[in-house]
Amino acid sequence: MPTKKQSNTPAAAAPNRRRLSPEARRDEIVSAAVALFAETGFDGSTRDVARSAGITQPLLYRYFPSKESLIEAVYARVFLESWDPAWDDILQDRSLPVRDRFQYFYEAYTDTVFERVWLRLWYFALLRDAEVYGWYREVVQEQILKPLVRERRIELGIDQAFHVTPAELEMPWLLHGGLLNYGLRRQATGEDDKAGRVHAIRQALEMYMLCSSAHAAPPG
Structure with a gap:
């Protein structure tokens, strides 16, 4: 019985989340929030921010326990820094x-x-x-x-x-x-x-x- 040929294409492998330091991951989340809120206003959801950053919503909440804390980080990035x-x-x-x-x-x-x-x-x-x-x-x-x-x-x-x-x-x-x-x-x-x-x-x-x-x- 012929064996099934294994695929060597990248599509056959499950995508891996990029490994980033906590500081880099936090920065990436804030950048995604800045871009999203600039399009939708501050009504944009944390789910959409997480999707834009390529992470899960639970992971986002490890860095920002509430939407308010994320908005504060966006404010600091745009208006203070x-x-x-x-x-x-x-x-x-x-x-x-x-x-x-x-x-x-x-x-x-x-x-x-x-x-x-x-x-x-x-x-x-x-x-x-x-x-x-x-x-x-x-x-x-x-x-x-x-x-x-x-x-x-x-x-x-x-x-x-x-x-x-x-x-x-x-x-x-x-x-x-x-x-x-x-x-x-x-x-x-x-x-x-x-x-x-x-x-x-x-x-x-x-x-x-x-x-x-x-x-x-x-x-x-």
Whole structure:
């Protein structure tokens, strides 16, 4: 009786999961979550993240015990790790006028964040995930907007010791949010014009400088 010929093709073997270190596996899961959430929003499931990462859902939960912990890792990857410490030096360089400092900063900042995944995750957080947007809002206020208010006070000769009020943050938020919406519009049309972006930043900062000069007296 003839024997059955053994197949030597790769398809005959069961696929093996790649062996990765725990750090590399965790990084791979976060990368898969970033890509998925950028397409579906934060409503995307951990099952779909696991599938994208080529692992089982139970294995995903060994690294991230809840979806919330995975979302925190995505937030850190996209919104925190994208921050360049050199930007702090730019914002604090009092040898330059405030307008120039924040012009240089926003040109560098938008070079980084005017990217499809970053802008989509920011937009989804704004629309659907109040907690993620709250984390982002706090970082922006502390690292960008409050320094803008304080440095402008110093330039105008106003005592910078008093607390930055919510009212004082409204105009900086219009500046910052307006630039991000500008990035979304450019992304939607496929027009990433660096010269146009630099001009938009200059106009937004000029608007803020005029407004802050008109309300130079500290609140009572």
